[in-house]
Amino acid sequence: MTGLYIHIPFCQQKCFYCDFLSLPSDHDQTGEYLKALLKEMDYYSQSMDAGQVFDTVFIGGGTPSLLKIEELEEIFQALFKKFKINPVAEITIECNPESLTFEKIVKLKDLGVNRFSLGVQSFDQGLLEKMGRTHNRERAVEAIADLKRAKVENFSLDFIYGLPQQSLEQWQESLRLVLKFKPNHLSLYNLMVSEGTVFAELAKQGRLELPSEEEQVQMLEMAVALLAAENYSHYEIANFAQPGFESKHNLIYWRNQQYLGLGVGAFSYWQGERRGNTLDLGEYIKTWTEDFQPVFSEIEKITPQQEETETIIMALRLQEGISYEKMKERFQIDFLVKYEKAIDWAISSGLAEEVEGQVFRLTEKGIPVSNQVMIKFLP
Incomplete structure (x- = not known):
């Protein structure tokens, strides 16, 4: 998508x-x-x-x-x-x-x-x-x-x-x-x-x-x-x-998938980069009507580890949670092994759960304090 x-x-x-x-x-x-x-x-x-x-x-x-x-x-x-x-x-x-x-x-x-x-x-x-x-x-x-x-x-x-x-x-x-x-x-x-x-x-x-x-x-x-x-x-x-x-x-x-943002201040996650268009309306108008080229307020090449971490953090927002199979397919990792400590803490705290041995996700108790869980997955 x-x-x-x-x-x-x-x-x-x-x-x-x-x-x-x-x-x-x-x-x-x-x-x-x-x-x-x-x-x-x-x-x-x-x-x-x-x-x-x-x-x-x-x-x-x-x-x-x-x-x-x-x-x-x-x-x-x-x-x-x-x-x-x-x-x-x-x-x-x-x-x-x-x-x-x-x-x-x-x-x-x-x-x-x-x-x-x-x-x-x-x-x-x-x-x-x-x-x-x-x-x-x-x-x-x-x-x-x-x-x-x-x-x-x-x-x-x-x-x-x-x-x-x-x-x-x-x-x-x-x-x-x-x-x-x-x-x-x-x-x-x-x-x-x-x-x-x-x-x-x-x-x-x-x-x-x-x-x-x-x-x-x-x-x-x-x-x-x-x-x-x-x-x-x-x-x-x-x-x-x-x-x-x-x-x-x-x-x-x-799901941390690709999107292109157009317009002043718009953000993109495009071709492995995070880009933010200029926030200045005058500069935005000038750069396109006169120079015909983008001007970014920020641009960052996303490393494989950044992509992995951001995918986990964003997936924790979703009821569908983190699929072990999809993590292995996308990042070639064993999610349960690599993040064992964070997973065990979240489940034992009642803030997350494992579903049918295939998915890790927040519980209703964990949703209001989601940041407490997310921070455990930061490198």
Whole structure:
């Protein structure tokens, strides 16, 4: 499986928790950015192997749904013209409720999108305001209803827990409401307070009141129980899916497989290298419109040991866990022998388990403290 990621950096405004590369939607360089993006697409389509096929496409941001219909048309026409896309590829676009209309959903379906990822984050109006979100509860509900009305067959909803002053009752209410819509997929993220965000500044001032670690674990446990009762698989630490609706694109990341990232600040794991495109919008536009060549903020050749370690760490995020057979096939190692000490510790601590003598994975007890297990596998 090989993935293609395309970054659209523009947002209506930056949310208080967000540390992703994003810019105001009224930025006067949107047109120039899209021209540069098409040039980058040209470059890679001309330089890659003629037989290269992409099995997933993910348009992320930022907020791609902010783009005008004609801008989205330009991107998708170029995508299918310049690259070989698997006829049954999963093609996802990230959206926010305030910029997703019924008409835009229908058009995106016509352009080839078959999976929508909607950033709801909460159904509680007070919490939405505390996060700096630009939509309200009613608009979120309308956007989900529009997805259903447009007969979208695969959509995912994003939520955050562990928010400032969030109670278990508020979290439960959001979960119960979301289950009424029966999304195919849910991403439930534990709030991370990252440097450079509004939340980080509030925390420094002692003005960010978060639920305790125990309460945050209870929130995850509550979600696991409610979703399991509705036949959702907890297939990754922060992700739940109805059978067959796991995110194929994100599984490429978690299985440490190859993906190409296009756009300002986009990352790739490509041809044995990890590459990060320049984070500077002006530099990105200049390098593609004038120089027609990539400029990276970082580039790293991945050693065989790095690839092995990263594959283990990422696989521990997945319910499918670490297959002994696949580790032997990919890295020519006996996983049980090489990592015996870490395996024994994790199992004896109740944080991991062995399944049918073939797979090592985290237990539900181990998921909230996954980092404690992962660190044991570092060289």
